[in-house]
């Protein structure tokens with residue numbers, strides 16, 4: 435426990451970041467997101483035309499640790515606090531794209547990415563697009579019980595237009611998923627390539643009010659995350675208690691030196707009531 439916390443502290447120190455999100459610690463005041471943004475009217479309700487609408491089954495979401503964003507469950511509260519801090523830092527810089535990083539596989543990146551996107555979209559002032567750019571082990575679709583016909587793997591391989599790969603989960607207003615259908619070889623080259631840039635800028639310009647969250651492979655086991663990092667404005671680093679080695683975490687933060695880190699999440703914390 436102390437080991438990882440110390441490593442996270444060290445990571446912050448090295449990056450000269452302010453105190454970061456450890457949502458389970460209970461030392462973060464949950465501010466209404468409205469206070470963190472310029473006062474403005476809520477966006478009008480979205481009518482999905484080309485975006486495909488699907489109905490995720492409640493038991494699939496529950497099994498896959500997707501929280502009900504408005505509930506009073508500990509995990510939902512933790513993700514609302516994470517949302518608040520991430521938004522605060524992103525708004526301060528006018529950033530709208532964020533990638534979720536972690537040192538190794540199974541640290542909890544996808545779980546964090548989905549729940550953060552769900553929580554962001556649940557705030558009526560924000561809409562969110564969750565992009566699965568983990569072409570080593572794409573799991574966003576299966577975690578919500580979706581079998582996409584076309585996905586981000588098709589879009590980045592020039593087989594599909596972005597707008598044909600977007601899905602809206604019913605019941606999650608203002609949330610759009612851009613899931614991957616299948617893994618890809620040569621994914622780091624694709625992620626660093628011109629089509630990837632085109633997609634990133636299309637997502638930004640098509641949805642000016644949206645926060646775009648990218649789920650990526652682990653930083654230390656493939657070069658995909660580092661290849662893509664220059665295309666996002668900021669990152670969130672996930673570490674997993676009992677799994678993440680301190681040296682791996684420090685190395686991860688060092689490798690991401692040019693990407694501003696707006697928060698850290700200690701997943702599977704034993705002292706967290708929720709386990710997040």
Ligand SMILES: Nc1ncnc2c1ncn2[C@@H]1O[C@H](COP(=O)(O)OP(=O)(O)OP(=O)(O)O)[C@@H](O)[C@H]1O
Nearest residue numbers: 499538539540541542543544545571652702709710
């Ligand atoms: N806090 C937690 N407690 C228990 N299980 C968890 C927790 N967070 C995630 N898991 C489970 O651990 C597994 C890995 O989580 P997740 O897919 O989010 O990790 P990941 O970092 O995206 O992995 P990969 O690098 O393989 O994509 C999943 O089965 C998920 O349900």
Ligand SMILES: [Mg+2]
Nearest residue numbers: 543544568573
């Ligand atoms: Mg994942």
